[in-house]
Amino acid sequence: MYLTAADASGMMVSMIQSNYLGFGSGVVVPGTGISLQNRGSGFVATQGHPNQVGPGKRPFHTIIPGFVTKDGAPVLSFGVMGGQMQPQGHVQVLVRIADYGQNPQTACDGPRFRWVQGLQVCCENGFPPATLDDLRRRGMSWSRWTTTTSSAAARRSGVSMTDMSRPVTRAATVRLWRSDPAVSAGVRLLFPARLRSNFGLPTAAVC
Numbered sequence: 542m543y544l545t546a547a548d549a550s551g552m553m554v555s556m557i558q559s560n561y562l563g564f565g566s567g568v569v570v571p572g573t574g575i576s577l578q579n580r581g582s583g584f585v586a587t588q589g590h591p592n593q594v595g596p597g598k599r600p601f602h603t604i605i606p607g608f609v610t611k612d613g614a615p616v617l618s619f620g621v622m623g624g625q626m627q628p629q630g631h632v633q634v635l636v637r638i639a640d641y642g643q644n645p646q647t648a649c650d651g652p653r654f655r656w657v658q659g660l661q662v663c664c665e666n667g668f669p670p671a672t673l674d675d676l677r678r679r680g681m682s683w684s685r686w687t688t689t690t691s692s693a694a695a696r697r698s699g700v701s702m703t704d705m706s707r708p709v710t711r712a713a714t715v716r717l718w719r720s721d722p723a724v725s726a727g728v729r730l731l732f733p734a735r736l737r738s739n740f741g742l743p744t745a746a747v748c
Contacts, residue, residue, distance in 0.1 A: 543620035547695040555606040555618035603627045619694035626655045645694035
């Protein structure tokens with residue numbers, strides 16, 4: 542699960558969590574309801590290998606909460622879920638924002654591709670046919686990506702932005718808001734357009 546948040550003061554959080562395989566280790570901490578992850582299965586037993594199991598070490602993994610700064614100041618928190626796709630997805634989302642000037646919503650909504658090996662790539666729905674034809678002309682072999690990845694992003698002015706949920710996923714964005722400085726903040730859930738259409742949900746719900 543990836544979570545990003547930003548408030549009006551510029552405080553930002555980029556957080557990702559994973560139980561890894563199945564339901565993690567299957568071990569629940571007594572009295573807490575918290576199940577422990579099993580990322581330790583990513584270690585290897587090969588002597589001298591950089592990823593060899595050992596004390597005080599973390600295994601090689603794909604968990605990547607992203608953060609962008611400029612001149613030492615935070616400007617964007619973002620992340621992509623999807624196993625080994627994560628570093629590829631991070632690059633694609635960031636290129637859309639930094640190089641093509643897309644806002645975070647558009648960058649997260651855009652289709653992504655995943656390099657498999659050699660000249661093989663998997664492509665999500667949404668790429669123009671001309672782009673896929675051009676891949677073939679260049680000697681690439683592509684297949685349709687039947688599953689998908691998720692992503693989210695928040696700029697420093699987080700409370701004023703629109704929802705960042707990827708419309709192909711069943712997710713919603715939470716926006717903290719304060720209508721009156723004298724009243725404690727409430728929570729507004731913003732539902733992406735496709736989620737509203739598919740499930741008959743309202744634009745927003747306040748709780």
